[in-house]
Amino acid sequence: MAEPVLEVHDLRVTFDTEGGLVPAVDGIDFSVAAGQTLAIVGESGSGKSVSSAAVMGILPSNAEVKGEVLLDGRELVGLPSDELRKIRGNDIALVFQDALSALNPYYTVGWQVAEAYRLHHDVSKKAAFQRAIELLDKVGIPDAARRAKSYPHEFSGGMRQRVVIAMALVNDPRVLIADEPTTALDVTVQAQIMQLLADVQEEFGTALVLISHDLGVVAEVADDVLVMYAGRAAERGTVRDLFHRAAHPYSLGLLGAMPRIDVPPRPRLTTIPGSPPSPGSIKTGCPFQPRCAYTERVGERCITERPELTPRPGEGDHEAACHLGRRPEAVV
Amino acid sequence: MPDILWFIIRRLLATVLVMLALSLAVYLIFYAIPADPAHLACGKPCTPDRLEQARHFMQLDQSTIQQYLNFLKGIFAGRTFGEGAAAVHCNAPCFGYSFPLARPVTTLILDRLPVTASIAVGAAVLWLIIGVSLGVVAALNRGRPLDRLAVGVALIGVSTPSFLLGLLAILVFGFWLNMVPVNGYVPFSESPVDWAWHLVTPWLVLAVLQAASYIRLTRAQMLEELNLDHITTARAKGAGEARVVVTHGLRGALVPIVTLFGLDLGGLLGGAILTEKVFSMQGLGELLISAVGQLDVAVVVGVTLFSAFLIIVANLVVDIVHGALDPRVSHG
Structure with a gap:
């Protein structure tokens, strides 16, 4: 595998709230190389978005970030805010989930894309606006020169998401973090946006971190997958490892909950019983244990001992955090 | 901008009708009083x-x-x-003739207007600056001593009657410290320095009292605004904190602030009754109060209608400015 652009080691994020310290991300590792796509998968509250915000350094002030975030080998955690500011939006850019709320309603989209450019380049407003039009055109906004003067509310959802992507790409970032970029969109538009991201990646060799709970999208575009559960890594590996050799009961549960047309129809989709634990509520044992169908087979260990990531058969570095030694058979 | 033009024309026509109804009501009320x-x-x-x-x-x-x-x-x-x-x-x-003062009401109002306008506009500029900046500071320091201080000042300001603060200011700065003149008005055309010198105490008194509601409003708006997703976008783009707060945060909080400001200023231009009385300035408020004492119905009706007219105009201006400030508002 190529040299990673972004490497994250033992990332921990703790929120200091009125109810005490809440660990939202509890030691995760991942890396992504130029032109590659890493998908981070998990339910709401599993720490996916917090991890990406931590990498960007845009968490609220009550969050404490520990661990290493290396961009081309340069440590970002603990950098002075001024240095970080130069990296944000320039080397690492973020595509948000909800483009309507991510855009400022009071400024034209051209202005907003141009602002992102001006923040990192010493150019005239006019030149920046030209650059914005160029990018809006590149992401497929028709009649970009005219539409650049429109406000966000004058665009459709898909077009707005293109604007947000243009804003993220305007500085040719090394890493693009897309936080559920298609969740708020129609299925047909979703495909267009994913295609756009793939095109961009091919053209610029951008490393893409895709945060998603849409396993269909993940199967299509990702090279590597990180499955997160309760702020920790449940499983990671290549996309084929996950879809063909999933080793963690949670991954199996996610796969089982996904509708498929390539297998004989089941009477109904399987679901994972229960709901994800609130961060920090499970102190000992496996965080997935209360919802796990395999606990009885393993026994006491699931309750007393926290499973660490251990190697599993597969391509490259397939790992899962589960006490089940071998790949579990699906339990129906 | 033909839309906005039609909007203004429609509103002005409506204003004429409102003024007619209002004048009839005021006329009937004041002519129904039993005194002759x-x-x-x-x-x-x-x-x-x-x-x-x-x-x-x-x-x-x-x-x-x-x-x-x-x-x-x-x-x-x-x-x-x-x-x-x-x-x-x-x-x-x-607009009627004042027999006790032997002058047409129109002339009386136009004579007194510069005094009231001088007090109102000067104070308004001050309270806007004080209120908005303290409000922003409070929001940025939410829950910390600076916030508590600003909120406390606002509470005192809201609850203090203007005559009390006015008299205290005259006592302390006028008599004890002998820093400022205690009463009287010098027209701007005569001596701009003396004009400002005589007005500085009433300006400050009014500004301190009025700023209170602006501190509260700005604080609440900013807290709401700074929580929005597009603020995170601005940070993710690499915008510095000052730019995030002012260009992206305050911009959104501006609409309600401008609305309140327009209505307050419109109301105050109709006569700052207590302030004029305390500082012995011959403004519209003072004209109205002495007219009531002398049963000078023509003046009472004239000044009341004029004040009402100012408030209607302020509303119109606020609506127009609102449309200019928020691209999502249309006057169609």
Whole structure:
């Protein structure tokens, strides 16, 4: 595998709230190389978005970030805010989930894309606006020169998401973090946006971190997958490892909950019983244990001992955090 | 901008109707009072003959509706009271004639307006600056001592009557410290320095009291605004904190602040009654109060209508500015 652009080691994020310290991300590792796509998968509250915000350094002030975030080998955690500011939006850019709320309603989209450019380049407003039009055109906004003067509310959802992507790409970032970029969109538009991201990646060799709970999208575009559960890594590996050799009961549960047309129809989709634990509520044992169908087979260990990531058969570095030694058979 | 033009024309037409209804209401209220203005004009001793003469001269012997129609006619055509050498002319636009002051109401209002406008506009600029900046500071330091201080100042400001603070200011800065003049007004055209020097205390008194509501409003708006997703976008783009707060945060909080400001200023231009009284300034408020004392109905009606007109105009201006500030608002 190529040299990673972004490497994250033992990332921990703790929120200091009125109810005490809440660990939202509890030691995760991942890396992504130029032109590659890493998908981070998990339910709401599993720490996916917090991890990406931590990498960007845009968490609220009550969050404490520990661990290493290396961009081309340069440590970002603990950098002075001024240095970080130069990296944000320039080397690492973020595509948000909800483009309507991510855009400022009071400024034209051209202005907003141009602002992102001006923040990192010493150019005239006019030149920046030209650059914005160029990018809006590149992401497929028709009649970009005219539409650049429109406000966000004058665009459709898909077009707005293109604007947000243009804003993220305007500085040719090394890493693009897309936080559920298609969740708020129609299925047909979703495909267009994913295609756009793939095109961009091919053209610029951008490393893409895709945060998603849409396993269909993940199967299509990702090279590597990180499955997160309760702020920790449940499983990671290549996309084929996950879809063909999933080793963690949670991954199996996610796969089982996904509708498929390539297998004989089941009477109904399987679901994972229960709901994800609130961060920090499970102190000992496996965080997935209360919802796990395999606990009885393993026994006491699931309750007393926290499973660490251990190697599993597969391509490259397939790992899962589960006490089940071998790949579990699906339990129906 | 034909849309906005039509909007203004429609609103101005509506304003005329509102003013008509309002003038009738005000007229009926003040002419329903049991006291007889002619009695005061007649002097002592007042023979029935002279009283009748005065009533006729002041056109009080006509029916109330006829008097109202005369009033309306006077606005466009002017009025003449009495005949021959003793006749009194009130040129169009005539909003009534003050017999106690022997001047047309229009002239009286125009004479007093600069005083009130000087007080109102100067104070408004001050309270806007003080209120908005303290509000922003409070929001940025939410829950910390600086926030508590600003909120406390706002609470005191909201609860203090202007005459109390005005008298205290005169006592402390005027008499004890002998820093500023304690009363009087110098026209701007005579000496701008003296003008400002005489006004600085009333400005500060009004500004401190009014700023309170702006601190609260700005604080609440900023807290809401800074929580929005597009603020995170601005940070993710690499915008510095000052830019995030002012360009992206305050911009969104501006609409309600401008609305409140327009209405407050419009209201104050109609007469800062207590402040004018405390600082012995001959403004519109002072004109109104002494007219009430002298049963000078024409002045009371005229000033009341003028104040109402200012508030309607302020509303119109606020609506127009609102459309200019928020691209999502259309005046269609």
